[in-house]
Amino acid sequence: MFHRSLLALLFGLLCASTVLADDVPSSAQSSPWSPYPMVPESEFVSGSSSVWIYDEQFQPVAMQESCCDTLVGCGDSFADGCGDNIGSGRKSPLDRCIPRSHLPLPLCKDIAGDRAEKLLPPLGTSYVFTSLDRNVAVSDVRLSFGANLPVSVDRVEVPTTTFHAVSHVSRIDLWVFPCVNVYGIVGHTQTKGDVAVEVDAFPLPTSGPVLIRAPVNLYGPTAGFGVTSVVGGDCWFASLDVNKTWTTFNRLDSSLTALVITPRVGMIIESRFFNGEVHVGAMYQDTAQTVELTIDHAILGNDLNVRVDQFEPNPWNFLVGTMWALDERVQVILEGGMGGRSYVITGLTLRY
Missing domain, CATH: 2.40.128 (Lipocalin)
Structure with missing residues (x-):
């Protein structure tokens, strides 16, 4: 038998990120069809989600960090964040047609230290x-x-x-x-x-x-x-x-x-x-x-x-x-x- 196994599949690291919005407004704007100011539901700063706080007149008065690391993590089955416990946080087009295995592997992930989050699917x-x-x-x-x-x-x-x-x-x-x-x-x-x-x-x-x-x-x-x-x-x-x-x-x-x-x-x-x-x-x-x-x-x-x-x-x-x-x-x-x-x-x- 004249072949070998390829192995070098271990360190393929994904660094491309999902783009959620092309432009995020920095201030509230008035809407011609609404009596209330038109404000963003969330704003992204350095990859984090920030949520507007309103007063009793529905005017934006402050902005605080949300509990989610990224918007795609909130309730998203393919990323980490609020309400999410599946996946590594990196989406692939393959997710739409072929599911992940969700195996509890590899064992002893802690030995990988900070690089554990970059481990490939098992x-x-x-x-x-x-x-x-x-x-x-x-x-x-x-x-x-x-x-x-x-x-x-x-x-x-x-x-x-x-x-x-x-x-x-x-x-x-x-x-x-x-x-x-x-x-x-x-x-x-x-x-x-x-x-x-x-x-x-x-x-x-x-x-x-x-x-x-x-x-x-x-x-x-x-x-x-x-x-x-x-x-x-x-x-x-x-x-x-x-x-x-x-x-x-x-x-x-x-x-x-x-x-x-x-x-x-x-x-x-x-x-x-x-x-x-x-x-x-x-x-x-x-x-x-x-x-x-x-x-x-x-x-x-x-x-x-x-x-x-x-x-x-x-x-x-x-x-x-x-x-x-x-x-x-x-x-x-x-x-x-x-x-x-x-x-x-x-x-x-x-x-x-």
Whole structure:
């Protein structure tokens, strides 16, 4: 399985605010159709609501702070304030069609300190697309015909082969603690490549060198799980993501596994035009395993069983990426890797 989980969904911070009024009058004005002065029911100063007080002649005489932090909080089910106990105080267009989960998570919010109010909704679903090229080296090749046991071939040479993999993955994640996110993934993976094996003295000691080409076009379902731990401040974060996946490819007798470890460090950005983060990091993949194939060869014959012990000669790669928070419930991710392997990951996340 050749993908990784994206995690950098933790620090998408919404700084856009809801505009309640374009202009707020600073004094009362007379109305041509009313015997009483026309005064605002509330006036907003620095994000607070101020209420006019009237005398017995209904003349405005004073102004005091209301009990509500903002007008949108008064009785509004999506913001904090008077009569409100739902939501984080930040509205999203998604609220109109997809409700929030209202889960009592994450636990131990107090450890986030002043940043607790900026925590993302705890439940998330994502679609992630990955296109990856990686090099594979071979440590041993075993051959056999029919039901015979494969035997190692001493005089064999296998050049490093480049495989191209594409995966489509759905992911569900949950913030259990402010610094711990757990997730599960399920999807589909396809990988292609062309393995060239040059064998000498097979099947007979007097046999000359033979070039065996084994085209690989494998596909199948992928499933796995992972955990992300995070620390950070107002403008930075560091994370460590670990996940393991299993892919059941067609034409193979067993599932192939991948262990992926990804440390990242990044900067949180809150501006008028961009809210999200940018990060750099590295990725480690442990994909050492045995690939078993049965092929028909024009010279050696049919039903040739090939077992190849493969590994990645460069398990680490450098990465750079970003996450753009359209609001606190919708995020877009983009990440690229280079070095030991090259890849592009893009995805969309909805939070509840």
